[in-house]
Amino acid sequence: MAEVRLLGPNEIRALAAKLDVQPTKKLGQNFVHDHGTVRRIVATAKVEAGEHILEVGPGLGSLTLAILEADARVTAIEIDGRLAEQLPQTADEFAASVADRLTVIHEDALKVQDVPGEPVALVANLPYNVSVPVLLHLLERLPSLKRGVVMVQNEVGERLAAAPGSKVYGAPSVKAAWYGTWKTAGLVGRKVFWPVPNVDSVLVGFEAHEELPGDEAMRERLFRIVDAAFGQRRKMLRQALSSVYGSAAEASAALEAAGLDPTARGEALSIEEFIQLAR
Known part of the structure; x- marks a missing residue:
């Protein structure tokens, strides 16, 4: 492992x-200050030396420092300009021997279309307010991502x-399953963050499908079908999907053709059954 000093509560503050940074709910900012937690994330993600993360x-x-400590290369996407500018300086101070392995992109992750160098894994403490859209966008745009571990709000992770x-199975569950298999990998206590969030966090790991x-x-x-199916959860699929197929009768015909029950509800269908219907 590389010689790296990690950030504690004093260094974070x-x-x-x-930088005159006041963590904002708008950007979903809660900074981790516990060494054990960041090392646990890296270990759970099975980060190996030389990998591009x-x-x-x-x-x-x-x-970031914990990933560098594992001798990996890191491309970090940061929307806050002050933080993006400071991060390389922090790496120079706390991880001088491996600071050159860090690349920082000052951008909104939802607008990123490509990341040079084809990263193989996503390892992140995702902003709570945009975690699912960011995940789905990156998985769509970056097929090189084969696995990952992200820390998200507990409710989001369970979904x-x-x-x-x-009861929590919904559109995010099905859309995520299009890209790979997902499982929770343990809760994270609130006290490892500054400021302390009002919600619990969980680690979620994924393994991408070999082929989509x-x-x-x-x-x-x-x-589009998934959004309609879960847009009105209490309705039967033949009604919920009427906007997609033009009418409840046509939706029923499509469901029956796919071997599915028109009176079922969205939460009863697996990703394979939704794919069968989409075909």
Whole structure:
């Protein structure tokens, strides 16, 4: 492992004061200051020396330094200009021997279309307010991502990893399943953050499918069906999908043709059944 000093509570507050950063709910900023937590994320993601890792929302650099400590290369996407400018300086100070392995992109992750160098894994403490849109966007745009571990709000993590029939199974569950398999990997206490959030956090890991279930046209069609199916959860699929197929009768015919029950509800269908319907 590389010789790296990690950030603790004092360093986090000092950096925030230096930059005049007041963590905002708008940007979903909660900075991790616990060494054990960031090392746990890196270990759970099975980061190996030499790998190219993508990080989103590095903030003040707690997790970034832990990834560098594992001798990996890091491309970090940061929307806050002050934080993006400071991060290389923090790496120079706390991880001098491996600071050149860090690349910082000052950009909104939702607008990123490509990341040079084809990162193989996503390891991130995702901003709570945009975690699902960011995940889905990056998985769509960056097919080089084969696995990852992200820290998200507990409720969001449970939705991503939910199975059909679960109360929290919904559109994010199905859309995430298009790209790979997902599972929760343990809760994270609130006290490891500054400021302390009002919600619990969880680690969620994913493994990308070797091949996607279909092409881009299929994905768009599937996602449109999924949005309609869960847009009115209490309605039967023949009614919920009437806007997609033109009428409840046509939706029923499509469902029956796919071997599905028109009176079922969206939460009963697996990703495979939604794909069957989209085809």
